[in-house]
Amino acid sequence: MGTMPEDGTRTAAEDLNPDVDGSLPPASVDDAVRDAEERRWTPAKIAIWVAIALLGGVAWFMLAVVRGETVNAIWFVFASVCTYLIGYRFYSKVIERYLLKPDDRRATPAEYKADGKDYVRTDRNVLFGHHFAAIAGAGPLVGPVIAAQMGYLPGTIWIIIGVVLAGAVQDYLVMFFSMRRGGRSLGQMAREELGVIGGTAALVATLLIMVIIVAILALVVVNALGESPWGVFSVGMTIPIALFMGVYLRYLRPGKVMEVSIIGFVLLMAAIIGGGAVAGTEWGAAFFHLDKVTIAWGLIVYGFIAAILPVWLLLAPRDYLSTFMKIGVIAMLAVAIIVVRPEITVPAFSEFAGRENGPVFSGALFPFLFVTIACGALSGFHALISSGTTPKLIEKERQTRFIGYGGMLMESFVAIMALVAAISIDRGIYFAMNAPAALTGGTVETAAQWVNGLGLAGVNITPDVLAQTASNVGEESIVSRSGGAPTLAVGLAHIMQQFIGGTGMMAFWYHFAIMFEALFILTAVDAGTRVARFMLQDSIGNFAPRFKEASWRPGAWLCTAIMVGAWGAVLLMGVTDPLGGINTLFPLFGIANQLLAAIALAVCMAIAAKRGSFRYLWIVAVPLAFTAVVTITASIHKIFSSVPAVGYFANNAAFSKALADGKTSFGTAKTTAAMEAVVRNTMIQGWLSVVFVVLSIIVIITAVAATVKAFRNTTAGIPNLNNEDRPHPSRVYAPAGLIPTPAERELMAEWNKVPANMRAERAGHH
Amino acid sequence: MSAGAGFGGLLHPVAQALRGLAKYLQGVMGADAYRKYLEHHAAAGHGTPPMDERAFWRDRTDRQDTNPQGRCC
Structure with a gap:
């Protein structure tokens, strides 16, 4: 690899001579000056933080204690933002000061490996946006909606507290450690730090987890588009739009990214508006009215083709479109919530908070709420983005706190806004939309009857309301549109129409929301399939070297087919599952995502231990222990629970017995074939859960072993192996956070006086 | 660039x-x-001339073919 250190025994600061070139100002603010600045509490500074703490306290009080008949959405904004600010200013500083100890005198990979292509120093604010766009997608928009079944409070607490103590910590640590290793991936770091067994288990687990995550994201899209001609048309149009943009950028006007993104955006809006017109015609309604199985097969075929097409043709242009939409949508949602400030009537804890047979997702609050909301609180998938791409672009070491920790706080805020949007709609509509058709019966009459029969406080819904809502958003029906995306879309349409356009615009906003969720998910599906394909090729390459050649077509196609086949199979299981795919499979998504987080945190713990930071190891150990307990408990429930709705094998046994008894319909399965499908699916899902949890436990055990060994070495005075790249002195300077401090400004002014030809990256000669 | 210059000083900050x-x-x-x-x-002072814009973007997307970057959920 060429990046291994020559000598494992040195420490970071020893062979780093900051004064390589006396003509340049220092590359870092003096430690003593920064310290004094941070510890100086002026009255104004104290007043600001007291105000933030008070406002946050009042907001939490309103949400958690007062819990009036209704609660205003603005309190969610204040509670979250104030907590984030305090977490960022105080807790992330503790991590920086005592655990990571970044050193601005050290050059980042973007400086010492600068190549103008992959390793490019990037302005911290730009990189913040870039990194945020890479980590945030449909996940934080979907999980909180599904978790709203239990009331607003459990989800709100987990999203806000979870991100401060776990999610943002993981992203920050992974990014920092990867940066110190020249931008190595999580898999490579696991191999180096945990050895062959731990590293291999981490690799296989990552691969399987990606399959599950892609499959369930795809399931969300299928559920949103099933029987929706408008949605199918407008989302389908993104393919020709992206192809056009790709050709435009390659042949017509290379490099005009903004221009083509604006053209693409306009075409996208036209596709949404046109979708309404097309779905209104008889042929359009007939042609684009597809059932879920057909859409699932379409998505599988699309996934395979998209993953073998060259990046410039489909993936890159759609990524531009997706980024463009992401920034716009999130800004729009934030403004709308702050301006409209909807009143929330959902209770803090719903009737389902104390039960494990909720219609939206099955399982008790602990542990299943904590896996249902993964993205937004703690998402292991981020470890794959925070290692690799972003660390190669960071300008200064101290900026990792802003980009890594801060970026994740931003995603958490998106999750809070999604939660607010989902709970701003009537609870009766919420349950009618999110329960599987097996329960609601699929028609407005049966759905209203079922919802009213649940005995929920203050819920009394009529079939007319359900029919009216469906017609407002331009859909044939909204009953049993599970998966989270349609509910969020109704919530968003509900809020946005108060802001712009009134009821007449609801259909547009609904399909706008479906469009951007589908866009984010399709991009994640594409990119996920490609990344997984390369991981598979690399693994097979250890036995058959030909597979390591990325350009060898048969190998690439075979591995793509294997990966698409794997997620496609899980997707079809979900779509045909008579119990409702989301209800049983969504927890598996969260479990997979958080097992990956456990793996990432385990690797970070081993690294931190090898650096000798034992006093502050709890910063990593606490979230690791929590996520390990949550995911392992959830897995055990899924494997051993005797409740068929929760346990895969219990369900399997129930259906097997019914088949053996000669029944032709059982529970929600109306035919023998459907019953056999349940038996098959539950067996596969059950064994997948077993494999995941075993692999993750292996990784955690090897990480604990590495930590203990590091501790013994340290007490015995034996230096631990250091896998960081050799330090290079930095010859550039930039401030660490959003707003430069006075000392940082002073140093910037000094650097601005340096003639341009001396500031440039002469470190490039190596 | 002189966008907004014709509107007097008021629009300039906007x-x-x-x-x-x-x-x-x-x-x-x-x-x-x-x-x-x-x-x-x-800045790096290479002896060779840089790629032109078309070649650069071509190279960029073609390298992504063999080095895919994840997008999160």
């Missing part, structure tokens, strides 16, 4: 802010990649 926003968005989308490449090329 135009400036909009231009700043456009520049920021370009950075986030990666639209300024070629400019940064040229800067690096000039």
Whole structure:
């Protein structure tokens, strides 16, 4: 690899001579000056933080204690933002000061490996946006909606507290450690730090987890588009739009990214508006009215083709479109919530908070709420983005706190806004939309009857309301549109129409929301399939070297087919599952995502231990222990629970017995074939859960072993192996956070006086 | 650039802010990649001439074919 250190025994600061070139100002603010600045509490500074703490306290009080008949959405904004600010200013500083100890005198990979292509120093604010766009997608928009079944409070607490103590910590640590290793991936770091067994288990687990995550994201899209001609048309149009943009950028006007993104955006809006017109015609309604199985097969075929097409043709242009939409949508949602400030009537804890047979997702609050909301609180998938791409672009070491920790706080805020949007709609509509058709019966009459029969406080819904809502958003029906995306879309349409356009615009906003969720998910599906394909090729390459050649077509196609086949199979299981795919499979998504987080945190713990930071190891150990307990408990429930709705094998046994008894319909399965499908699916899902949890436990055990060994070495005075790249002195300077401090400004002014030809990256000669 | 200049001094800060926003968005989308490449090329003092814009973007997406970058959920 060429990046291994020559000598494992040195420490970071020893062979780093900051004064390589006396003509340049220092590359870092003096430690003593920064310290004094941070510890100086002026009255104004104290007043600001007291105000933030008070406002946050009042907001939490309103949400958690007062819990009036209704609660205003603005309190969610204040509670979250104030907590984030305090977490960022105080807790992330503790991590920086005592655990990571970044050193601005050290050059980042973007400086010492600068190549103008992959390793490019990037302005911290730009990189913040870039990194945020890479980590945030449909996940934080979907999980909180599904978790709203239990009331607003459990989800709100987990999203806000979870991100401060776990999610943002993981992203920050992974990014920092990867940066110190020249931008190595999580898999490579696991191999180096945990050895062959731990590293291999981490690799296989990552691969399987990606399959599950892609499959369930795809399931969300299928559920949103099933029987929706408008949605199918407008989302389908993104393919020709992206192809056009790709050709435009390659042949017509290379490099005009903004221009083509604006053209693409306009075409996208036209596709949404046109979708309404097309779905209104008889042929359009007939042609684009597809059932879920057909859409699932379409998505599988699309996934395979998209993953073998060259990046410039489909993936890159759609990524531009997706980024463009992401920034716009999130800004729009934030403004709308702050301006409209909807009143929330959902209770803090719903009737389902104390039960494990909720219609939206099955399982008790602990542990299943904590896996249902993964993205937004703690998402292991981020470890794959925070290692690799972003660390190669960071300008200064101290900026990792802003980009890594801060970026994740931003995603958490998106999750809070999604939660607010989902709970701003009537609870009766919420349950009618999110329960599987097996329960609601699929028609407005049966759905209203079922919802009213649940005995929920203050819920009394009529079939007319359900029919009216469906017609407002331009859909044939909204009953049993599970998966989270349609509910969020109704919530968003509900809020946005108060802001712009009134009821007449609801259909547009609904399909706008479906469009951007589908866009984010399709991009994640594409990119996920490609990344997984390369991981598979690399693994097979250890036995058959030909597979390591990325350009060898048969190998690439075979591995793509294997990966698409794997997620496609899980997707079809979900779509045909008579119990409702989301209800049983969504927890598996969260479990997979958080097992990956456990793996990432385990690797970070081993690294931190090898650096000798034992006093502050709890910063990593606490979230690791929590996520390990949550995911392992959830897995055990899924494997051993005797409740068929929760346990895969219990369900399997129930259906097997019914088949053996000669029944032709059982529970929600109306035919023998459907019953056999349940038996098959539950067996596969059950064994997948077993494999995941075993692999993750292996990784955690090897990480604990590495930590203990590091501790013994340290007490015995034996230096631990250091896998960081050799330090290079930095010859550039930039401030660490959003707003430069006075000392940082002073140093910037000094650097601005340096003639341009001396500031440039002469470190490039190596 | 003289956008907003004709509207007197009042619109000037607005135009400036909009231009700043456009520049920021370009950075986030990666639209300024070629400019940064040229800067690096000039600063590093390579003897060879830099790639032209078309070749640069071609090379960029073609390298992504063999080095895919994840997008999160």
